[in-house]
Amino acid sequence: MDPVNESKVNSPPDLRNRKQSEDYVLEDIYESVDFEFNLNGVHSDVGNMFQKFAKKELIKAAVKKQVRKAESKLQEKNAKLKEAIKVKKQKLEEKITAPPFLRTSDKCAFTLGIVALCITEYILLKQPQWMSLWYTFLLFPLMIARYISYSQAKYQYFMLDFCYFVQVVLLVQLYIKPSPELFQFLFTLSNGPLCVAIVMWRNSLVFHDLDKTTSVFIHMFPPLVTFSLRWYPPGNDFSLVCLEPDCRASLYYTFGVSFVAYCLWQALYLIQTEVIDKEKLAKDKQIMTSVRWMTEYKPHPVYKWMVKNGYRYGPTSALVLTQGIYTFITLLPIIPVFQYYELHAVYLCLIFLVCIWNGANYYFEIFTETYTDRLQRFLKEKKREKKEAKETKPAEKNIKPKESLSSSGDAIRN
Numbered sequence: 001m002d003p004v005n006e007s008k009v010n011s012p013p014d015l016r017n018r019k020q021s022e023d024y025v026l027e028d029i030y031e032s033v034d035f036e037f038n039l040n041g042v043h044s045d046v047g048n049m050f051q052k053f054a055k056k057e058l059i060k061a062a063v064k065k066q067v068r069k070a071e072s073k074l075q076e077k078n079a080k081l082k083e084a085i086k087v088k089k090q091k092l093e094e095k096i097t098a099p100p101f102l103r104t105s106d107k108c109a110f111t112l113g114i115v116a117l118c119i120t121e122y123i124l125l126k127q128p129q130w131m132s133l134w135y136t137f138l139l140f141p142l143m144i145a146r147y148i149s150y151s152q153a154k155y156q157y158f159m160l161d162f163c164y165f166v167q168v169v170l171l172v173q174l175y176i177k178p179s180p181e182l183f184q185f186l187f188t189l190s191n192g193p194l195c196v197a198i199v200m201w202r203n204s205l206v207f208h209d210l211d212k213t214t215s216v217f218i219h220m221f222p223p224l225v226t227f228s229l230r231w232y233p234p235g236n237d238f239s240l241v242c243l244e245p246d247c248r249a250s251l252y253y254t255f256g257v258s259f260v261a262y263c264l265w266q267a268l269y270l271i272q273t274e275v276i277d278k279e280k281l282a283k284d285k286q287i288m289t290s291v292r293w294m295t296e297y298k299p300h301p302v303y304k305w306m307v308k309n310g311y312r313y314g315p316t317s318a319l320v321l322t323q324g325i326y327t328f329i330t331l332l333p334i335i336p337v338f339q340y341y342e343l344h345a346v347y348l349c350l351i352f353l354v355c356i357w358n359g360a361n362y363y364f365e366i367f368t369e370t371y372t373d374r375l376q377r378f379l380k381e382k383k384r385e386k387k388e389a390k391e392t393k394p395a396e397k398n399i400k401p402k403e404s405l406s407s408s409g410d411a412i413r414n
Contacts, residue, residue, distance in 0.1 A: 106208040113207030124224060131228035132174050135221050139167065142214045149211065157281075157289045160272060162323075163218050165265050166194050170222050183241045184253040184338075185261065187230060190222035191337055192330040193262070195348070198355050200326065205359035206367070216355055223348055231341055249338035255331055262327050266320060274316065291315050 116138065123130045150156045166189050173179075173186050197203070198219045206212040233240045243250050273281065273289055281287055294300045295315035302322055303315070311318060337344045 110208040128228040128232040154287045187226045188254045188258040188334045190226045193327045195223045196330045204362045205355045249335045
């Protein structure tokens with residue numbers, strides 16, 4: 001036997017005691033492949049089998065190496081792509097929150113709000129039968145925009161409130177199963193608790209604020225639609241909206257069915273927030289609900305009065321009790337409002353006048369200060385960022401780059 005080959009066979013390199021890189025391992029495999037198996041008493045087939053095995057291992061090692069290289073390149077590309085997307089996102093957010101963009105978007109929202117109000121007035125006075133279509137045309141984009149904004153702000157539980165329940169009932173009456181019984185039930189909810197909520201919760205007609213405008217739409221448009229249907233039904237067929245020959249409101253649907261429907265909604269709401277999602281809401285205090293809003297974030301005057309006068313049964317029970325009493329009281333004027341056109345018109349005008357007054361208070365007492373403060377805070381923040389950027393640049397020049405993990409690993413292996 002060749003002494004050189006004999007030494008290679010009898011003394012294979014001890015890979016366990018040598019910290020070699022993958023390149024060294026591959027070289028050893030290459031050397032082993034070239035061995036001449038000429039051992040005494042060993043059949044040549046054994047040598048061929050070992051060579052095939054060594055070649056397979058060599059191919060596997062080479063493939064693994066190429067895969068690792070490809071993965072590392074892909075990770076680098078993904079990291080660069082994420083960084084580029086992050087930079088573009090930051091630039092876009094800066095442009096969106098910049099004063100020129102804010103002013104432009106607010107101007108557009110204000111203009112669209114005025115245009116929508118003018119169209120609503122025209123339809124209500126000249127073409128009241130179109131009011132349902134106009135309501136539907138505005139409802140869906142506003143609800144989509146609200147859901148997106150509320151989800152981002154963790155306000156999505158507000159969309160379980162009673163006012164959204166009334167929107168669903170109105171859509172059922174308009175497009176799924178219209179009936180005089182459902183209409184009287186809908187008329188009661190729309191012109192009672194939903195409409196008076198503008199006064200109770202101080203909704204404001206602020207055209208440049210999409211959120212405030214949407215709140216006014218949710219509470220004011222169902223009463224306007226039911227006004228049009230009540231006094232100008234399709235084809236002047238009053239049998240579509242009236243149960244009695246003289247078209248009087250039904251006490252059963254006005255007080256009985258309506259209040260039971262409210263209680264049913266309230267029970268489902270409590271099951272969702274106090275049972276199903278109780279742990280979720282307890283873990284995340286930033287998720288806003290009606291209870292948290294009215295008792296913690298912006299305590300309502302009614303809740304403050306109850307606490308001041310010794311109410312100690314918890315905010316949830318306080319909200320349920322307050323809304324129950326409020327709902328029953330707002331049902332009381334529905335009978336005469338349903339019966340007399342002039343009273344109904346004056347009733348809605350007074351509610352809308354309160355909404356306009358709240359908007360005027362917002363513009364002249366709050367908006368003039370907060371809007372200017374918001375722009376000034378933005379400008380100060382930009383100046384501070386520029387200053388910090390200038391201060392950090394000289395410091396970065398003096399910092400030596402750290403060795404990469406791969407280079408440090410090579411140093412260990414060597």
